[in-house]
Amino acid sequence: MLKFYQMKSKKIIFILFLLVAVLQLLAPTKMIYDQENTLKNGKALKFLTEPIDPNDPFRGKYINLNYNINSFKTKDTIWERKQDIYIYLNDSLGYATLKTVSKTKLEIDNNYVKTKVSWYNKYNNKLQFNLPFDRFYMEESKAKPAEDLVRINNRRDSLETNTTFALVYLDNDKFVLDNVFINDVSIKDLVDK
Structure with a gap:
């Protein structure tokens, strides 16, 4: 009788192990599927970047991005x-422009990004926020040179001659930061030169 329970116990443990293994495989598979689905079905918008604070420009293996929105x-x-907020955007010749901000999800056809309030300035009536896709990850050896390129091309004295933007795909509450471009050339290609 004891042997029967030991066998049954081993089967249960094995089944639980298999179940946990399958769940661990499903989580990254779902994440990859969601990202690929957003790239396939989402609306591509270009977000213009702004100069990066030179005191803390590099905090890892990614490019730190600031946006003009x-x-x-x-x-x-x-x-x-x-506080959660929804940033509604217009498409102006492929570039994202700000339409409105709402505390709740609106029933309008515009693209939107869900983010959080940074602060509200009562003196100039401005609501401050950061877009959630402010890091573009790259291979470790290429991240620092790419960061330097973005910083050089986003200096205030070169903004009129250089256009740096992030290409982001939006699909409902999901987004994918696909690439960063300087004058319509991929940052990955510029670093490889």
């Missing part, structure tokens, strides 16, 4: 830090 003038003064 980072605030919204509003008469609504009731905003809380880290």
